[in-house]
Amino acid sequence: MSKKENIKKCAIALFQQYGYKSVTADMIVNEAKVSKGLLFFHYKNMEGLISEIMLDWLIPKWELMIALDLKNLPLKKCIEKIFELSKTGLDKQKSQYKLYFSIMLNEPNFISKLNLENNEVYKKMLACLHSIYESRNVENAESELILFNTTLMGAEMSYCIHTQEVGDYFYKTTKEMFLKRYELDTTN
Template sequence: MTEKKETILTIALQLFAEQGYENTPTSQIARQAGVSEGLIFRHFESKEGLFKALLAEGQTRLKGYVDAIVNEPDYKKRIALVIELGPLLMRRERSFWQLQFTLKFKSALYAKLKNEQAEFVALFQAGVEAFAGLGYAEPEQETYLLMLLLEGLTGQMLAQGDSYDSAPVVAFIKSKYNV
């Protein structure tokens, strides 16, 4: 990937996350990236193409995190990794998750995130397998509950920014699952 293309993606992600997809014109992205608007269209064809490229890049990174969890053979460690995933992603991929979280409530754009759902299905299945392997009576429900807790934690982290210390909550959730 060229440096300019990478810069465009970085600036677009930052602006989409801060201002929203609809409120961010490609002219602003071009201006802040120090490129012509035409270059954005040459690389990505359209604003939607730019958006899809951001999602694809995020999905690729997410796959790496999920693969590490899915391939963890120790069920307790796997559940611990699931619990730690939200705070880890917020530290490393904050803008991408901020964008995804805000899009969740805008159905037309959120539909475009469906490509990523394969990773969440794999993560969910890894949780079900781990809870079943540990003898939980309802592993699907337990996994669903854990995912809801983690979505709430991620929401808090987004809402409160860097000042929010997720460590006590993560430690508490881990203690509930004895991991």
């Protein structure tokens, strides 16, 4: 593992253990056994480090969503597949999701710091999401997408803050009830 990768790995472990607001540059360089100079050579500042950690996690998630290849599926099936993809991620990486939400809540305008407007994978994933509704001539396509995003985030949060059993149940119920919205869909 390169020293840069090792810094990142140590930072993630510390963030997950202490909450990301408690972790200082000193703690990271102690854990990674590197100089502070090297930390700030690889990452402009703590924000840069956190952004890179989050993008390392988000980009593969977006790539998986693009790879679902939803073009020719009925609307209901598209939504179902995204819920399922997200659930697989939650089951495998619950603590990463918690870290992600914690950062979003505590770091003002964190999303804008990710410079997503220049991120090709993000733009492709977003186009993919938009096309689910737009290519099927859904009324209020943009608003439907917002509702879907909000509901999915609520389900993910609900999974993260409850015990495994309750979280699983709430996620599954939310998915099934939301899918009813598209039961009458005959556009595809």
